[in-house]
Amino acid sequence: MVCVGGGPAGLYFSILAKLSNPKHDVTVVERNPAGVTYGWGVVFWDDLLDDLFQNDPVSAQRIAQAAARWDTQEVHLRGRYATHIGGYGFALGRDRLLDILIRRAKGLGVDVRFEHDVTDLSAFMDADLVVACDGVNSRLRQRHAHHFQTHVEEGRNKYIWLGTNKVFDAFTFAFEETSAGWLWFHGYRFNSETSTCIVECQEATWKALGFDAMGPDETLRKLEGIFQGRLQGKSLFNQLKGMGRAPWLNFKRITNERWYHDNLALMGDAAHTTHFSIGSGTKLAMQDAIGLARQLRAQPDVPTALEAYDEERRASLLAIQLAARSSSEWFENVPSYVDQDATRFAYSLLNRRGSSVWSYLLLMASQQPSLQGMLRTLHHSKQWVREQRRGRGAVALSLPPPG
Incomplete structure (x- = not known):
């Protein structure tokens, strides 16, 4: 078995393949040097931890112990604290x-x-299975795009994935108005010193502010000025070390009508993408790995396993892909929502996936400190129960005291 791409999908699949049968000959090939990766922190929830503990408790424990935990969400509008949202x-x-x-x-x-x-695939002609987990721009997928029936749809907004030494205790949404329009960021800490900060805006705003002509350092200084109220004097940084054009992107929504061709299987971003605003990319990639490993154990041969994997995983993604589309469309239309009062705006943000997950009255009530403390205690209790179901107190992360 050969996994092309050394991201979470390929590595986790290689682990599960070896656990299934130590005699399997499994290779992971990665084009970057050891220790080089692009991106900052990734987010996940208890459902992924549950899956990881069921499939490989050893790596699951290490991931759980290394993870940072956030136990609330906040919305900031025009530089001012607006609304508290529960969840962890x-x-x-x-x-x-x-x-x-x-x-x-x-x-x-x-x-x-x-x-x-x-x-x-010329170097792997003798492989029983090749897994293409080489990302959004997968070259292995592109070589057989007519077979996979790949569809690529580009989002309208511009975004840039940055780091910051501002440590956000809450998952933070911050919206700021400029003379050229609105910009906002999604921020969350992933260790004790660093947070991810994904900045997004409409393309017209991006051009009017001159970001299309700025280098990376100038871009960072401009964004630090716009978000100075939330960054509180802390810095933004990227991974270009001052070289090249600032890495602004348009999100690419990838779908494929088929996920396999002969002995080649797609996995992770090579097979599908979901908008970063719902934070599910890493989870879905690792669940792809779990799904393929399970089918290889359950089915009599590789072709049958690939067909079952294709059918199962594509069906399981339908609901979350719809939710991701609704979420991305909400962010593409932020200027349509910002003139509401702060709580109405946060309510719209909360329910952007297309289904009402919070009632407006509950959101209003949850702004009271006493109820916030109760919700945090409830979340802590739910997490403790899930840890016990896994057979161990795996996530040794403490909560701030309620209230």
């Missing part, structure tokens, strides 16, 4: 996650090779 989740630096998975894979006997750039 986890975040982990992408580099730390990959380090955990690489160490676990190597410990099980997986051959992990760095600086191997794969553009076709």
Whole structure:
């Protein structure tokens, strides 16, 4: 088995393949050098931890212990605190996650090779299975795009994925108005010193503010000025080290009508993408790995397993892909919502996925400190119960006192 791409999907699949049968010959090839990755922190929730503990408690425990926990969400509008939102989740630096998975894979006997750039399958003609987990712009997928029936849809907004030394205790949405329009960020800490900060805006605003002509350093200083109220004097940074054009992107929504071709299977972002505003990319990639490993164990041969994997995983993604589309469309129309009062605006943000998950009255009531403390205690209790179901208190992360 060969996994092309050393991200969470390929590494986790290699781990599960070895756990299924230590005699499997499993190789992961990654084009970047060892220790080089792009991106900051990734988010996930208890449902992924449950899946990880069921499939490999060793790596699950390490991921849980390394993760940072946030136990509330906040919305800030025009530089002012607006609304408190309940809920909790986890975040982990992408580099730390990959380090955990690489160490676990190597410990099980997986051959992990760095600086191997794969553009076709000629080097793997004798492989029983090749897994293409080489990202949004997967070259293996592109070589067979007519078979996979790949559809790529580009989002309207511009976004940039940054880091900051402002440590956000809550998952934070901050919206700021400029003379050229609105900009906003999604911010969350993933360790004790660093947070992810994804800045987004409409393309017209991006151009009017001159970001299309700015280098990376000038871009960072401009954004620090716009969000100075929330950053509180802290810095933004990217991974270009002052070189090249600032990495603003348009989100690419990837779908495929088929996820396999002969002995080649798609996984993770090569197979599908969901908008970053719902924070499910890493979860879905690792669940792809779980799904394929399970089908390989359950089915009599590789072709049958790939067909079952294709059917199961594509069906399981339908609901979340619809939710992600609704969420991305909400953010593409932020200026349509910002003239509401702060609580109405936060209510719209909360329910952006297309289904009403919070009632307006509950959101109003949850702004009271006493109820906030009760909700945090409830979330803490729910997490404790889930940890016990996993058979251990795996996530040794303390909550602030209620209130």
